[in-house]
Structures are given as C-alpha cells and as structure tokens.
Amino acid sequence: MVAINEPAICFDSVSKWFRRKGQITHALADVSLDIAPGEFVSLIGPSGCGKSTMLRLVGGLIPVDRGEVRINGESAGEARRRKHYSFVPQHPALLPWRTVKENVALLGQLNKRAGAAGIAADAQLALLHDIGLGPFVDSFPSELSGGMQQRVSIARAFALGAPVMLLDEPFSALDEITRADMKYLLLDLWSRTGSTAVFVTHSIPEAVALSDRVVVLGNRPGHIRTIVDVDLERPRQEDIEDSEQFHALVSDVRSALKAGFDSV
Ligand code: ADP
Numbered sequence: 001m002v003a004i005n006e007p008a009i010c011f012d013s014v015s016k017w018f019r020r021k022g023q024i025t026h027a028l029a030d031v032s033l034d035i036a037p038g039e040f041v042s043l044i045g046p047s048g049c050g051k052s053t054m055l056r057l058v059g060g061l062i063p064v065d066r067g068e069v070r071i072n073g074e075s076a077g078e079a080r081r082r083k084h085y086s087f088v089p090q091h092p093a094l095l096p097w098r099t100v101k102e103n104v105a106l107l108g109q110l111n112k113r114a115g116a117a118g119i120a121a122d123a124q125l126a127l128l129h130d131i132g133l134g135p136f137v138d139s140f141p142s143e144l145s146g147g148m149q150q151r152v153s154i155a156r157a158f159a160l161g162a163p164v165m166l167l168d169e170p171f172s173a174l175d176e177i178t179r180a181d182m183k184y185l186l187l188d189l190w191s192r193t194g195s196t197a198v199f200v201t202h203s204i205p206e207a208v209a210l211s212d213r214v215v216v217l218g219n220r221p222g223h224i225r226t227i228v229d230v231d232l233e234r235p236r237q238e239d240i241e242d243s244e245q246f247h248a249l250v251s252d253v254r255s256a257l258k259a260g261f262d263s264v
C-alpha cells in the first residue's frame, strides 16, 4: 500500500562502500533525498562522487550498506523485480537484428512477462510517431545515426511505461547540436508519460533546463552539497535558455560545484 505523499524515490541516510582488491572506497556518505512522483531531478558533481552509484542503488542493481532506498514505498530490489524503472545508459543498447519497432515491442513483452504494467503496443507506436520517429520504425539500428539510435533508446525507455526513469549521462556521447535537440525531446517524453526522472549529467545548463531540482554532489566521500530549486515555468522550450532567470540558476549551480572543488 502506497501512503499518500509517499515519495517516488527515497534515499534515507544511505551510505555505500565498495571493496575491491583489498581497497575500500567510501562512495556515498549519509545521503538523504526524497524525490516526488513525476519530479525531474538531475544529479551533478565531479567524477567519482557517486552519481552512477545512486542510480544503481535506485535500480536495485547493488545493495546499500547503511540506510535504505525505497521506490514507491517498496525496496529497490522489489521495484526492480516488478520493472518499476527503465534505465537509459550512455550508449544506446539496441538489438542490431531487430527493427526500431521490434526493439521497443520486445522489451515491452519481456517486461510484461515480468509482471510490469507497461503500455499497449499501439500506444508505444503512437508515442514513437509523436516524437518524430514514425519514418524509422521499420529501420534497423545500423541504418540510423548515433544520435538517432539514442533517440530510439530514450523513446523506448519511456514507451515501456515504467514509472521511474534512470538516465546516466545519456547525451554525453552525442555532438552539441544533437544534444540540444535531445534535451527537449526528453522533456516532451517525460511530460507525456508523467514518469519520475533521475538524470545524471556533467552539463550545468542541461541540468537547469530539464530539472525541477538540481542536486549538487561533492566528493570523497560522495555527499549532497546543496540542492538548487529550478522554478522555471513549464513547458519549457529552448528560448528559456536566453532568460535572465535561467542564467542566474546556472550561476547558482556553478558556484555550488566550485565551492565543492575548493574544499577538496
Ligand atoms: P560517478 O558516476 O559520480 O562518476 P561512481 O558512482 O561511478 O561515480 O563511483 C563512485 C566511487 O565509487 C568512485 O570512487 C568509484 O571508483 C567507486 N566505484 C564505483 N563502482 C565501483 C565498483 N564496482 N567497485 C569498486 N569501486 C567502485
């Protein structure tokens, strides 16, 4: 039973250590963060500050060492079994021998078998058409550019209807123009599906343009330095990046990040 006001994602005093070859890395120290249903939150911070670790903890891919992570009131492991999240990695993981349409449908079938609600095949197709992938649904991944493949990978993740989207630097391998384009595609998909998004990026303007809140992390061990509320109105289009308010927010995030570097 999900309580009213239950956050979609809850980090409750989470600590994580990795042990490898006799060496212990304290990856996260006492991280507490509540993410509301339907919220878009970005994680930003220096390399190695635990951003990917946070996503992997939410995804139930690794266990916490101290504290708790809950997804809609369930343990991360349970949420994983019930396919409550979709993961978008840095590089598109499409099956090369299946068309775009089949790539989307196949994952949908697998998830349904695992008991996830998902959305119907015709609704998946409609979504692909709505975001301009209609002409490519019968193409094979090798016939598409890298940017287009990542577009499909992101669309597929949303088309599966998972309530929580985990995106780990999904735009970092793309060129600037494609990247700018992709940002607003992502916002479009997010607003159409109402999912909760946790997005890792190294780009401050990207984090501000997309998010309701930007979580700035510090290093050694990874911890939350500060959280910047982004109260830019929605829906957002590219011209929002010309506003003074946008620049002020970018500068707030930059200062928070710099303060972190100065103290290392
Ligand atoms: P980020 O994504 O912010 O760059 P990560 O979450 O990948 O950082 O890593 C946080 C810290 O934990 C780093 O110091 C990294 O080297 C370490 N780490 C991550 N995964 C492992 C692992 N499987 N084994 C050992 N150390 C790890």
Ligand code: MG
Residues within 6 Å of the ligand: 051, 052, 053
């Ligand atoms: Mg990472």
